[in-house]
Amino acid sequence: MFKKLVLTEFEANKNILLIWLALNLVFFVYMTTIGTDLPIFIATTMMSYWVLLIIAVSISGNEKRVRLLVQLPVIPSQVFGAGWFFILFWLSLQVAIWAIYGITNSAEFTLAHLGQITTFACGMITFTIIIAIGIDLGTLRPAYVQWLYIFFMLAMLGVAIRYGIWFGIVGNEDGMHFYPIAFVENLGLEILLSFLLVAFLLATDFLVFRFSDNYLN
Amino acid sequence: MLEINQLQKTYGDFSLGPIDLSVEAGCALGLVGANGAGKTTLFRNLMGTVRKEAGTITLDEREASASSGEWKQKIGYVGDYSPFFDNWSGYKNLATIGRFYSSWSQEKAIQMAVRLNLDLSKKAKDYSTGNRTKLAIVAALSHNAKLLVLDEPSNGLDPVARDVFMEILHEHLESGDCALLYATHHIGEIENLADRLVFLSNGLVVKDAIKEDLAESWKRITFRAESAPENIPHVVSRKGDYPYHEIISKDGIETESYLRQHHVENLESSRLSIEKIAIEILKSSSRELNHV
Incomplete structure (x- = not known):
């Protein structure tokens, strides 16, 4: 049933997937034939845009899909899992495309660059899950739980600003990093922490999802 | 099942x-x-x-x-x-x-x-x-x-x-x-x-x-009585213009039998539609809940 749910997610987003693939191909061909090195800020903008597009498309209409799918012979946790599986799979495709682009266009492209791209994508997904948790908390009772969460997240932001750590993408000649892991010197540890953070937040969102009955409220 | x-x-x-x-x-x-x-x-x-x-x-x-x-x-x-x-x-x-x-x-x-x-x-x-x-x-x-x-x-x-x-x-x-x-x-x-x-x-x-049991037991009963008997059993609702009375009973047979014993006149009973029975059941349960 999980496979069928994932297939349904792909079908539901088929059109945008095709457009995404076509635009990636155009970008790929253009950059390969023209052979221009992109300034870091343009590359960062484009990468952020792609990732946010993938996430936005995946989440749009998600509530309706969930409400339909939970009525079928599946359980809500499978529906939850299939939705996130689809987003993560799509993001990993994007990372793979960037890696292929890097390998084919730059002799200096190293595994370290791939690691940075991966942590960058993890960072974007981290933000998304934080927002998803906030939305799911809105259906929990009592309602102030959501506001406590928002307060907590803003407090975290305040602490980050206080200590000079800004949320966002850090781009420099070494590549791109994403807070909260950008301060870690070791790239291997950075990747590990990125994955752990995503896993932890996904587990949190799952717990909120299960307790909120949000797919029907 | x-x-x-x-x-x-x-x-x-x-x-x-x-x-x-x-x-x-x-x-x-x-x-x-x-x-x-x-x-x-x-x-x-x-x-x-x-x-x-x-x-x-x-x-x-x-x-x-x-x-x-x-x-x-x-x-x-x-x-x-x-x-x-x-x-x-x-x-x-x-x-x-x-x-x-x-x-x-x-x-x-x-x-x-x-x-x-x-x-x-x-x-x-x-x-x-x-x-x-x-x-x-x-x-x-x-x-x-x-x-x-x-x-x-x-x-x-x-x-x-x-x-x-x-x-x-x-x-x-x-x-x-x-x-x-x-x-x-x-x-x-x-x-x-x-x-x-x-x-x-x-x-x-x-x-x-x-459903059939409901249709059988619930009855609308009308009768004439100068002084209507008190504590008629199974009555759910009651109305009428003195000396004519109309009641709805959830056990029509017992209610009729009780009224006969009290020698009321013009005793008649008829079946209720399921819709009417449903309304009466929901109304009475609502009354009971409000009473509690």
Whole structure:
């Protein structure tokens, strides 16, 4: 049933997937034939845009899909899992495309660059899950739980600003990093922490999802 | 076929249950209740789309489980809201839903859509409320479900579609191995369909009875008496212009017998429609709850 749910997610987003693939191909061909090195800020903008597009498309209409799918012979946790599986799979495709682009266009492209791209994508997904948790908390009772969460997240932001750590993408000649892991010197540890953070937040969102009955409220 | 034991669920101020309900194969059960009585909450628990707080639900001796949705293979469900993939045609929506059911028949689905005058080539977002309901009905009835769980399924249907829908339901139930749970607050809809009625009020089952038994026992009784007897048994409501009296009794035979013993004049009794009985049951349960 999980496979069928994932297939349904792909079908539901088929059109945008095709457009995404076509635009990636155009970008790929253009950059390969023209052979221009992109300034870091343009590359960062484009990468952020792609990732946010993938996430936005995946989440749009998600509530309706969930409400339909939970009525079928599946359980809500499978529906939850299939939705996130689809987003993560799509993001990993994007990372793979960037890696292929890097390998084919730059002799200096190293595994370290791939690691940075991966942590960058993890960072974007981290933000998304934080927002998803906030939305799911809105259906929990009592309602102030959501506001406590928002307060907590803003407090975290305040602490980050206080200590000079800004949320966002850090781009420099070494590549791109994403807070909260950008301060870690070791790239291997950075990747590990990125994955752990995503896993932890996904587990949190799952717990909120299960307790909120949000797919029907 | 279906066993619900001590089912409980709370939503803010509203509390459902504990509910005990058992439905045998071949039974067509009408679930009747006012708005907010708990019908939809009961069905959502049954479908596992909300988490029950206590109790068990068993279908064909298989417990509804949080670890697998397979037990829902045998259920055809029309909820109070019909979500679909809005950018897909009715046909594609059905094909997608169908892949989750092992005994799905796309041919049957298409035939049913034709009977209900539903254009499957249109996108779901272009469907009216009634047409979305039709699509939900087709989806619920195309996989040989052994238990139909229908929550106000005729909402938005035009009279012709409603008639065809009732016809389809009768055909589905003819085999005798299928059970029906039909929630409505319009009892007239299921007067000819249901053979058992369960009344829900404030989240609790207040009456569970065979429809024919209700029709037999509930009576409207009129009589003439200069001084009407006190404490007439089983009276639910009472009105009339002195010296003529009209009462509604939930046990007409006993009430009539009591009145005869008191030598009232012009004693007459008549059967009540199921709709009238339902209204009286819900009114009296509401009165009792307010009294408590």
